[in-house]
Amino acid sequence: MKQIQKGFTLIELMIVVAIIGILAAVAIPAYQDYVVKAKLSKVVTSLDPIKTAIAMYYQENGSFPTTGAATTDAWLYGATAGTGTPSVWTSLGLTTVNLPPELSRIDYSASASGDQYGLSLTFATGKIKATTIDGQSVVLGPVTGQTVAAGGTITLAASGVGAGMTSLPVLYACSTNLDTIAKKFFNNSGANCP
Numbered sequence: 174m175k176q177i178q179k180g181f182t183l184i185e186l187m188i189v190v191a192i193i194g195i196l197a198a199v200a201i202p203a204y205q206d207y208v209v210k211a212k213l214s215k216v217v218t219s220l221d222p223i224k225t226a227i228a229m230y231y232q233e234n235g236s237f238p239t240t241g242a243a244t245t246d247a248w249l250y251g252a253t254a255g256t257g258t259p260s261v262w263t264s265l266g267l268t269t270v271n272l273p274p275e276l277s278r279i280d281y282s283a284s285a286s287g288d289q290y291g292l293s294l295t296f297a298t299g300k301i302k303a304t305t306i307d308g309q310s311v312v313l314g315p316v317t318g319q320t321v322a323a324g325g326t327i328t329l330a331a332s333g334v335g336a337g338m339t340s341l342p343v344l345y346a347c348s349t350n351l352d353t354i355a356k357k358f359f360n361n362s363g364a365n366c367p
Contacts (some may be wrong), residue, residue, distance in 0.1 A: 206354055212301045215273050216294065219305045220313070221278070224343070226265040227290065236287030238264045275300045290314060305352035311359050311366065312346040 230238055238261045261281050269311065272279065277297040283290045291314040298307045345359040347366035359366040 206213065209302050209306065209352075209354050210358060212273075212275050213355060216275050216296075219271060219273050219276070220279075220292070220294075223265075223270060223292065224313075225342045226267055227292075230265055234287075237283045237290040238281075239283040239285065239287040282290075302352055305350065306355050309351045311348070311351070311353070311355070314344055314346070 180341070221244070227237065257327070262268075273298055274305045276294055278295045280293040280295070281290065288336075291312050293310050293312050295310045296306055296308060301307055344361050347356050348357060351366070356366040
């Protein structure tokens with residue numbers, strides 16, 4: 174009489190464990206990249222009202238908001254506009270900007286003539302990806318050649334927006350230590366963020 178086999182052999186169990194290990198080794202890094210991209214997407218989405226306000230201001234006034242001199246105005250996480258001296262944010266019509274916890278601050282810089290601007294996004298510590306994104310900065314502006322330094326300081330490009338433009342382009346510049354995932358995310362027409 175033939176005996177019926179019950180259960181799994183040791184070899185079969187080892188094969189299953191090996192397959193699960195291989196799948197986990199591939200899936201976990203991919204999952205972590207998707208989490209980073211989702212957080213960066215949240216940051217970009219939170220910028221939409223600011224970009225709209227800047228574009229509307231430029232359309233109505235022919236320049237970007239400035240105080241008549243080169244200016245920088247920061248919006249910190251959890252802050253409201255209008256405290257103390259009038260700021261660029263209130264001139265844009267923004268009394269509140271809901272920054273996601275992934276951002277610690279947004280700095281707005283403009284040239285004295287108002288022909289160019291830059292938004293520096295500084296990522297919060299411990300919110301996205303330690304050492305390669307957290308604490309780093311990305312600059313958003315209408316022209317190439319803008320650079321970012323530590324603390325959100327923006328170096329504006331030599332020339333501003335050209336006459337006859339029908340819309341403001343959105344160009345990114347990244348700090349040099351920024352992670353490659355973020356450089357690919359903040360791309361300029363398919364080219365990685367410089």
